[in-house]
Amino acid sequence: MFRSVLLGALSGLLLVGSAMAGDQYWLHVRIDSDDPDGDRVRVNVPIELIETLLPMIETEEFGHGRIRVDDTDLDGVELRKLWNAVRDTKDGQFVSVESRHESVSVAKEGGLLKIRVLEHHRRHEDEQGNHIDVQLPIKVVDAMLSGNEDELDLVAGLQALREHGSSILVTGSDDGSDIRIWIDEKAEMD
Secondary structure, eight states: OOOHHHHHHHHHHHHHHHHHHHHHHEEEEEEESSSTSOEEEEEEEEEHHHHHHHHGBBBEEEEETEEOOSSSSSSSHHHHHHHHHHHHHEEEEEEEEEOEEEEEEEEEETTTEEEEEEOOOSSSSSSSOOOEEEEHHHHHHHEEEEEEEEEEEEHHHHHHHHHHSSSSEEEEEEEEEEEEEESSOOOOOO
C-alpha cells in the first residue's frame, strides 16, 4: 500500500513538474560570427531565474531589479508622459533620423514598440552595414514604467514579457556577427 501511495505521489509530482516546465519561458541569446574561427555564443536562461537574480544586484544605478533614471534632460515624469502619448496614438513611425553614419527609426506597430538602428559605414562593398532591430511588446514597456517615476522596473518588464509569450526581441548584425535574442518555452535553442 505504501509503495502504491508513494508511486502515485511521485507520478503526480512528475506530472505537475512537467506541466509547470511547459509553462516556463526562456530567454535565448545567440551570437554567430561570420568568421570560421570566430566565436559562437549560446545563452539559455529561464525568465523566472532572471526575475529572481535581478533584485539581488546592487549598484549605484541599479537596485532591486530596477534601473534608476537620473538623466537631467528627461526625468521620469516626462518619460511617462511621452510614453503615454506614444502608447495612445495610432500605429506609425514616430522618429526617423538620417545622418551620414547611421539611420534610426522608432515606430509603434501591432502592439510592438520597434526601434531600428542602421550604420551606413562599410569596410567592403559587399558588406552590409551593422544594424539592430528591437521589438518590445507595448505591455512590457508599460510594466517597466509602472514603478517609481525615476526608475525602470526590469522585473515587472520580464513578468510582462513572460505573460506576452514567445517573441523575437532583438535581431541584428555587428562587425560580422549575427545576433538574435528571443523568448520561448524551449529550454534549448534550435
